[in-house]
Amino acid sequence: MKNQFDIFFEGQKKAMEFWNNLSSQMAESVKTNGHDNKKEKEEAQDLFTEWFKKQQAFFEQAMQSGANPQQAFEKAPEQVQQWMEMQNDFAKRWVDFYRENAEKMGLKMPEFPGSYQPSTFFEEGVKNWKNWMEQGNQWASQQVLDKMPFNMRPHYTNFMETFDFMRRYWEPMQRLIQNGLFTKDMVDKYFTPDAYQKVVNQMMGFRPIGNVSELIENINQWFENYFSFAQQGAGEWGTVSDAWKEKMREYMSKGNLPFFEMASDFNNRLRDQMLPFYNIMAQGRQTEMAKLMRDLQFAYIAFVLKSAELQSKVYEAGQFALPDTLRDFYKQYKDKQEMVDYQEFFQHFVNKLENSLLETLHADDYSKLQSEVAAIGTQIKSMTDKATELMGADLPFLTKTDGDDFAKEVNALRRKVRTLEQKIADMEKALLLASKPAVAKEKEETTASGRRTASTASKKK
Amino acid sequence: MSNNQSTNLGDQIVERVNTVSDALRNISGVKDVDIATAPRKTVWEDGKVKLYHFEREDKSRISTPVLVSYALVNRWEMMDLQPNRSLIRKLVSEGMDIYLIDWGYPTRIDRYKTLEDYILGNINDCVDFIRSEHNIDQVNLLGVCQGGTFSLIYSALFPEKVKNLITLVTPVDFDNKEGLLFKWAKDMDVDAIVDGFGGIVPGDFLNTGFDLLKPMNKTRKYLALPETMADQGKLMNFLRMEHWVADSPAQAGETYRRFIKEMYQQNKLVKGEFELGGRKVNLNNIKVPILTIYAKEDHIVPPDTTKPINELVSSKDKELMEFPGGHIGVFVGSRSQKVLAPAIAQWLAERDK
Numbered sequence: 001m002k003n004q005f006d007i008f009f010e011g012q013k014k015a016m017e018f019w020n021n022l023s024s025q026m027a028e029s030v031k032t033n034g035h036d037n038k039k040e041k042e043e044a045q046d047l048f049t050e051w052f053k054k055q056q057a058f059f060e061q062a063m064q065s066g067a068n069p070q071q072a073f074e075k076a077p078e079q080v081q082q083w084m085e086m087q088n089d090f091a092k093r094w095v096d097f098y099r100e101n102a103e104k105m106g107l108k109m110p111e112f113p114g115s116y117q118p119s120t121f122f123e124e125g126v127k128n129w130k131n132w133m134e135q136g137n138q139w140a141s142q143q144v145l146d147k148m149p150f151n152m153r154p155h156y157t158n159f160m161e162t163f164d165f166m167r168r169y170w171e172p173m174q175r176l177i178q179n180g181l182f183t184k185d186m187v188d189k190y191f192t193p194d195a196y197q198k199v200v201n202q203m204m205g206f207r208p209i210g211n212v213s214e215l216i217e218n219i220n221q222w223f224e225n226y227f228s229f230a231q232q233g234a235g236e237w238g239t240v241s242d243a244w245k246e247k248m249r250e251y252m253s254k255g256n257l258p259f260f261e262m263a264s265d266f267n268n269r270l271r272d273q274m275l276p277f278y279n280i281m282a283q284g285r286q287t288e289m290a291k292l293m294r295d296l297q298f299a300y301i302a303f304v305l306k307s308a309e310l311q312s313k314v315y316e317a318g319q320f321a322l323p324d325t326l327r328d329f330y331k332q333y334k335d336k337q338e339m340v341d342y343q344e345f346f347q348h349f350v351n352k353l354e355n356s357l358l359e360t361l362h363a364d365d366y367s368k369l370q371s372e373v374a375a376i377g378t379q380i381k382s383m384t385d386k387a388t389e390l391m392g393a394d395l396p397f398l399t400k401t402d403g404d405d406f407a408k409e410v411n412a413l414r415r416k417v418r419t420l421e422q423k424i425a426d427m428e429k430a431l432l433l434a435s436k437p438a439v440a441k442e443k444e445e446t447t448a449s450g451r452r453t454a455s456t457a458s459k460k461k
Numbered sequence: 462m463s464n465n466q467s468t469n470l471g472d473q474i475v476e477r478v479n480t481v482s483d484a485l486r487n488i489s490g491v492k493d494v495d496i497a498t499a500p501r502k503t504v505w506e507d508g509k510v511k512l513y514h515f516e517r518e519d520k521s522r523i524s525t526p527v528l529v530s531y532a533l534v535n536r537w538e539m540m541d542l543q544p545n546r547s548l549i550r551k552l553v554s555e556g557m558d559i560y561l562i563d564w565g566y567p568t569r570i571d572r573y574k575t576l577e578d579y580i581l582g583n584i585n586d587c588v589d590f591i592r593s594e595h596n597i598d599q600v601n602l603l604g605v606c607q608g609g610t611f612s613l614i615y616s617a618l619f620p621e622k623v624k625n626l627i628t629l630v631t632p633v634d635f636d637n638k639e640g641l642l643f644k645w646a647k648d649m650d651v652d653a654i655v656d657g658f659g660g661i662v663p664g665d666f667l668n669t670g671f672d673l674l675k676p677m678n679k680t681r682k683y684l685a686l687p688e689t690m691a692d693q694g695k696l697m698n699f700l701r702m703e704h705w706v707a708d709s710p711a712q713a714g715e716t717y718r719r720f721i722k723e724m725y726q727q728n729k730l731v732k733g734e735f736e737l738g739g740r741k742v743n744l745n746n747i748k749v750p751i752l753t754i755y756a757k758e759d760h761i762v763p764p765d766t767t768k769p770i771n772e773l774v775s776s777k778d779k780e781l782m783e784f785p786g787g788h789i790g791v792f793v794g795s796r797s798q799k800v801l802a803p804a805i806a807q808w809l810a811e812r813d814k
Contacts, residue, residue, distance in 0.1 A: 143488040144686065147700055149707035151665060155672075159683040204676055205669070347684055354677035361641060361673060367648045375650040378657020385659060400659055403569050407660070411573040414508075418582050425589075 158202040163346060166199060170342050173326065177333050177340075182326035184319065191322060197315055203353070206311055216301050223297040264305045268298075289390050296383050303376045310369050317360035321353040328352075484690035494700045497538040499550045501561075505590045509565025512587045515553050522556025523806065523813045525601050525624050526591050529561040530584060530615075532607035533716065534667060536708050537563060539792045540605070542701050546793045548802060555806035560600075562587055562608075567713040572660030574713040576720065577738045584615050588622050599624035601809060606630050606762060606788075610724070613770065614737060617746045625812050627752045627805060630759055630788055632766040633744075633773065635728045640763040641674050646725035655714040662717050664709030674760055702793075731773065744770075750778035750812050752805070754791070761788040780808065 141160055145153055172190040176182060201208045325348050329340050340348075360366050389399045505512035529549075531537035540561075541549040552559055562583065567574065591600050602623050604612025609631025616623045637643040655662060672679065682699075689695045729735035735742045751774055755767040764783070771779045784801060786794050791801065 141686075143485070144690070147488065147491050147494065149704050152703050152707045155679050156683055159680050162680070163684070203680060205672070343684065347681070350677045350680050350684070354675070357676055358641075361676070362644065364648075367645050370645065371648040371650055375653035375657070378654050380657075382657040382659065400569070404572065404660065407570045407572050410570060411575075411578070415578065415582075418578075418586075 155205070158205065162199050162202045165195075165202075166346060166349075167342055169195070170345070173345065174339055176326050177329045180330045180334070182323045182330060184323045187323045187326060193315075193319075196319065196322065200315055200318060200353075201311075203350075204314060204357075206314075208311070215304055219297065219300055219304065223293065264302060264309075268302070285390055285393060289387065292383055292387050292390065296380065296387065299376055299380050299383060303373065303380060306369060306373045306376060310366070310373055313360055313366055313369070314357060318353045318356045321356050322349060325349040325352050483692075484687055484696075487690055487693045487696050490693075491696070491700065494697070494704050496543065496701050496704060497541045498544060499541045499547055499553070504560075504594075505587065507583060507586060509567065509571070510583045511563040511565065512590060513561045513563060515549060515559040515561070517553050517558065521558035523558070523601075523809050525597065525599065525809075525813055526558040526560055526595055527552070527601040527603050527627075527809070528584075528587060528591060529559060530602065530604045530608035530612050531562065531564070532605060533564050533579070533710070533712060534607055535664075536705065536710065537561060537605075538708070539705055539789065542705065542793050543698065546698065546795075546798065548792050548797055551798055551802035552805065555802050557806060557809065560587065560591055564710070566710045567661060568711070569659065569661050571713045573715050575715050579716060580611050580615055581618075581738045584611060585619065585622075588615075588619070592622065598622070601625045601627070603627040603629065603805075604631055606632070607720070610730070613744060613747065613774075614730070614735070614742050616749065617742050617744050618737065618740060620746055620748060623749050625750045625752070625809060626747065627754065627808075628767070628770055629754045630756050630762045630767065630791055631753070631770065632724075632762045634731045634766050634769040635725045636731070637763055637766045639765060640760065642670065642761060643725060643763075643766065645670065646721055649721060649725075651718050651721040651726075655718045658714070660714035662712040662714060664711050667712070668706065668709050671761070698793075731769065744773040745775045747774035748776050751776045752780050752782060752808050754782045754784055754801070754805075756784050756786055756788055756791050758786055758790075759788045778812070 141156075145156055148156060169191050176187065176190065181187075197208065200206070325345065328348065329345065333339060385400055389401060392399075500516040501513040502516065503511050504514045529537070529540070531540065541547040544550060549559060549561070564579075564583075588600055588602075592598060599622055602612045602616060602625070604610070604627070606629070609628035610633060612626060612628060613631070613633060616626050632643075635643060635646075654666075658666070686699070689699050723729045723735055727734070730742065730744065733741070733743055733745075751771065753767060753770045755762070755764045757764060759767075768781065771781050782804065784791055785796060791797055
């Protein structure tokens with residue numbers, strides 16, 4: 001595994017390789033010149049040699065300081081400043097030299113990555129430093145993560161993933177901005193609905209439901225497996241369930257819409273139809289378990305359906321955030337001919353997305369749906385707890401239900417003690433008012449509902 | 462040659478390197494994220510609930526002690542996030558004698574703890590302790606957010622024990638359509654939630670709700686992180702806030718159930734229908750001087766939920782103070798340090814007879 005210093009040096013190495021390659025091409029260009037322009041050739045070579053030596057010295061120094069991480073961080077700004085000055089100086093001298101001598105020398109244009117323009121020439125080098133910066137940022141992010149409380153880490157990781165994920169689309173986004181292409185259909189071709197949903201999921205902390213029908217099939221399958229296993233010892237009792245399940249399968253395969261409402265309704269009907277069946281069954285732990293597992297199955301399907309509906313609402317709400325963002329930046333590009341940087345683009349998109357989402361979050365139907373999702377989710381948790389208790393009922397452990405009994409008793413006792421304390425306090429007061437000696441006024445108070453700690457056990461005034 | 466362009470690029474890259482370099486150095490140097498460092502002593506406790514007394518070197522300028530009642534949601538440490546952003550320290554330095562109730566971290570054993578237990582039990586016990594300790598009849602109450610609602614209820618039931626009342630970003634009128642939290646709470650199936658969670662509602666569940674109020678807040682915060690990290694002070698502030706947000710206590714189920722139902726859903730306190738321990742809570746019983754402070758851009762407790770306090774009490778001496786910023790800015794904003802604590806101190810000093 002790479003450590004942060006490997007990453008640091010990797011960036012430096014990349015930068016160095018670039019300049020080395022460039023230098024080789026330049027030297028080659030001078031050497032292959034068929035004309036005998038000795039003076040210019042030497043001048044060019046001297047220029048290159050001088051620059052290359054400086055370059056070498058610079059990187060050697062950087063590498064040496066890099067051996068000490070603390071020193072490397074401290075010196076980095078100063079070194080980069082020197083490096084930038086060196087490149088500026090060299091670029092200027094090289095360009096002057098080229099202008100004066102190129103034709104006389106018959107120099108061929110070195111094959112730079114990109115057509116030669118001083119700014120491009122410079123930017124190529126800068127790119128490598130940008131890479132280094134990004135890698136440094138990654139390392140810093142990891143450091144932040146390490147210092148964060150554990151339950152905040154997923155939020156931060158989600159953000160990092162989203163930021164990096166969208167950056168992959170930054171090149172085509174720039175082209176869309178430049179060309180004024182921001183209709184939703186066009187944007188969808190480059191940034192697909194799947195990609196968009198991935199971003200929303202990460203930002204909202206959704207666990208994507210994915211293909212609802214498939215998931216419900218899987219849920220049913222899982223429970224059927226469980227029941228098949230249970231039936232080995234309990235006989236045939238699932239006929240009603242089987243019949244309904246078959247109908248549900250048929251219904252769903254026809255692709256009837258609105259899917260969520262229909263499926264949810266169907267699920268509830270199925271659950272209600274099952275109740276009489278369980279009521280006529282023999283009582284006992286096994287029956288209770290069977291009923292609970294069926295309830296869980298229905299609850300889980302309901303949860304999946306409601307969650308999918310909720311997520312759909314959110315996806316729908318924000319679907320124009322990206323096209324709108326592109327349109328805004330197209331206007332800016334048209335006016336100023338300047339491309340926004342990725343961070344600003346991302347920030348603008350995030351703000352647009354939030355505004356769109358908030359409209360939906362304020363809607364009545366969203367609020368009700370969210371409430372249903374939360375209620376079903378917690379019910380599933382409760383049922384799972386109960387199922388676990390039932391499964392382990394013969395084991396010699398205290399259960400949550402036992403714990404609840406304790407909690408109830410403790411709270412009732414605490415309340416009684418407090419009531420008694422207050423009664424005593426009232427009696428003391430009454431006695432004082434009646435000019436009788438106070439009872440136990442000077443003794444240290446130690447009660448069930450409240451006690452003084454040793455550090456402040458001062459006498460009352 | 463486009464030397465200017467190159468130089469600009471150069472400046473930009475050097476600036477970025479500077480930022481990252483500072484950020485790396487700062488984050489590498491972080492060993493511990495400490496919050497709530499104002500010196501204090503635990504002077505009373507009851508189970509998980511503790512009463513702190515903040516230490517001061519000199520005699521308090523305002524003779525009547527102040528009891529701070531924070532919300533059950535989140536932790537009181539927001540009031541003492543760091544030395545230079547500590548409302549508690551500032552209140553102490555302004556001459557107040559500060560006590561604060563730490564509600565602790567409820568667990569399953571507390572699932573049946575009720576509003577009666579918190580208000581008639583814990584708050585009343587703390588008030589009595591301070592009265593007894595200082596040999597006084599009345600204390601000053603400062604309630605924060607939900608703790609402010611508790612303080613209002615307490616003051617209505619025990620007016621004889623309260624000298625002055627201050628509510629800070631406190632909801633009282635829950636019939637609000639502007640606040641998302643208020644809207645969602647109305648639709649919440651709180652019985653299913655409380656029972657489903659086995660009687661103890663996890664802090665993370667509440668945090669998810671708070672996050673959704675401004676769903677991109679975290680993204681914006683993390684986006685600015687490189688610049689935040691380049692400044693040691695901002696970095697530590699960021700990390701402390703992260704720790705505070707993460708440190709979200711669970712809620713005792715029965716208290717949560719009742720608060721959501723009778724406040725958010727039925728708005729009983731404002732209607733005069735709320736009862737505690739068999740006694741009707743009439744806010745009109747509050748006749749003591751009252752200072753109501755709200756945050757202008759509060760999206761958690763919108764101003765309209767707070768402002769009616771002064772209309773519901775029968776105090777003749779009442780003041781409404783608007784504070785710029787949001788719910789949290791009241792505690793950690795620089796303006797809070799400069800303006801809020803001195804304003805509270807002055808208001809109390811004028812009534813400290």
